[in-house]
Amino acid sequence: MLYVRTTLFNIGYYTSGILFGSLAVLIWAFVPYRYRWRVITLWNRFVMFWLRLTCNIRVKVIDHRSSESNSQPAVVMAKHQSTWETMFLQYYMAPISTILKKELMRIPFFGWGLATLKPIAIDRSNRLQALKDVKIKGVERLQEGISVLIFPEGTRMPLGAVGTYYKSGADIACSAQMPVVPVAHNAAECWPHKHYLKYPGTITVVIGEAIQPQGRDRKSITEEVKTWTEEQIAALPLARDDGIYSPQQAQKPTSES
Numbered sequence: 146m147l148y149v150r151t152t153l154f155n156i157g158y159y160t161s162g163i164l165f166g167s168l169a170v171l172i173w174a175f176v177p178y179r180y181r182w183r184v185i186t187l188w189n190r191f192v193m194f195w196l197r198l199t200c201n202i203r204v205k206v207i208d209h210r211s212s213e214s215n216s217q218p219a220v221v222m223a224k225h226q227s228t229w230e231t232m233f234l235q236y237y238m239a240p241i242s243t244i245l246k247k248e249l250m251r252i253p254f255f256g257w258g259l260a261t262l263k264p265i266a267i268d269r270s271n272r273l274q275a276l277k278d279v280k281i282k283g284v285e286r287l288q289e290g291i292s293v294l295i296f297p298e299g300t301r302m303p304l305g306a307v308g309t310y311y312k313s314g315a316d317i318a319c320s321a322q323m324p325v326v327p328v329a330h331n332a333a334e335c336w337p338h339k340h341y342l343k344y345p346g347t348i349t350v351v352i353g354e355a356i357q358p359q360g361r362d363r364k365s366i367t368e369e370v371k372t373w374t375e376e377q378i379a380a381l382p383l384a385r386d387d388g389i390y391s392p393q394q395a396q397k398p399t400s401e402s
Contacts, residue, residue, distance in 0.1 A: 147342050147344070148341075150201075151199075151200060151341060158195065161188060161192070162254050163254045165188035166254025166255060166256075166257045166258045168185075173261050183239075185261055186236035189233070196229075200335075200345060202347075204347070205347050205348070205349045207350065207351045209351070209352060209354045210326065210352060210353075210355055214355035217323070218286075218287050218290050218291060218293075219293075219324045220283070220317050221234065221293065221295070222295055222326070222327050222328065223329075223330070224296070224328065224374055225298060225302060226301060226332055227332040227333040228338065229330075230330055230350075233332075234294055235262070239292075240291045242262065242263050242282075242291050242293050243262070243264045244293065245264050245266060246266070246267060247268055265279060276313060279295075279313050279317070280316055280317055283295075284320050287317070287323045288321065293317060295314040295317075304390065310368075312363045315358070315364075315366035315370070316363045318366065319358045319361065322358055324356055324358065325356040327356070327373050327374050328352050329353075329373070329375075330350040330378075331383075331384045334346065334390060336348075344385045344389075346385035346386045348384055351381070353373055353374075
């Protein structure tokens, strides 16, 4: 049954992606960004609905932001485990500009849709220039009233793994004097990276209080984000309905693992 449900999800996922990717190209030239992102992220909303309908994957959001910080552009620093969070955060935290590798822009339909949302595409073969571009464009986006989404570990991390939290996100926030918003979740338990099957369950997303950069340096902010994020993830309940942590593991590791 899991294969059938996942296959049904994929049919809707890719078909709708082609349709919205084509629509993105058609409206790019004459629809202003402030309206364009609302149209394009309808696809993200559809994917979340379709995921619930076909695979019975629900979402629980715990948002600790105040109403004031909720309306303010920020540097969103999120754990990267799956494809799911890239879909969800694009609309939940919108308008938002995602920092991503430029190769993604070349993917037909999907890349076209991304390109209309003013992402910050970087060339990872030139790390020094990439860091400069991220900072300059990140500050520009914030000044335009657009939040910036960055995955501080730089790549997807396996369940239970903790990578190096890089300081780029905090650097942007300090330069622009805009807050940092940390995000923790357990999406990979239901939507594992590089696995075909999607597993029924409830993905929990925790959005932390905004961290103000005034009087702070990028190192201390990054450490605070890392500590908060990993503590939140360790405390999250199991996501999958069958109580299994991942396709490879029978139980969730403790925070000391």
